[in-house]
Amino acid sequence: MTKANDPIKNIQSRIDELEQTINERGEQIRKRTRQLKEDLQAELSPMEMLKRHPVEAAGASFVTGIVAGRVIRSLFGRKPRAAAIQPSAESAPQAAHAPQQKQPSQIGVAVGAIGVELLHAAKDLAVTWLKSQVEAKKK
Template identity: 40%
Template structure:
């Protein structure tokens, strides 16, 4: 009877070892995944991208501002052909929606321009004054 119990204890011990091994691997994987997530967030953070590629991000923000301005201007300046406007409303008077979109577009363009120039100024200042590291 004791001989039958001995292999059973070995199997139970082996199962216990495997469970411990699985839990240890799981903990290691979670730890590595957390570390990878932190590294990825640090690598892809906007401030880190701007520090690494200041001219490219400035150019990208200027292009974004240019194209968004073109799109907003196209939406605001061309009336919809599908809707029939009443004769009482004059053609020179823009609708409330178009005025709101135009205002938002102008604010977005100004903000992106200001942001692009401030980053460019900061980059050029840091290149001109190497002792200053802000």
């Protein structure tokens, strides 16, 4: 009778070994995944990017500031030249037909606010980076 049970015990021991191997490999994969996540977070952190690429970060901030400034200026900036000219007494009837200044749209106001916030964020990043550079040189 022991010979009849041997193949079943062999199969059961093999199943147990496979389950143990699967559990070990699963734990190894989880550890590697956690390590990879931590490495990626460290590599892609804003401070690390600023430390590795300060010129590119300054350039990106500069270009963002220029674009945001142009958007803000186009929304809130210069008046049309025709509206800037004072109407004389003779041209009073023409002044009635002159185009009125248009009010900025809600979208324009929102884009302007976003542009200002982008400028503030870029300034804060630059100041933080400069502080870290000064502190690093002091040490």
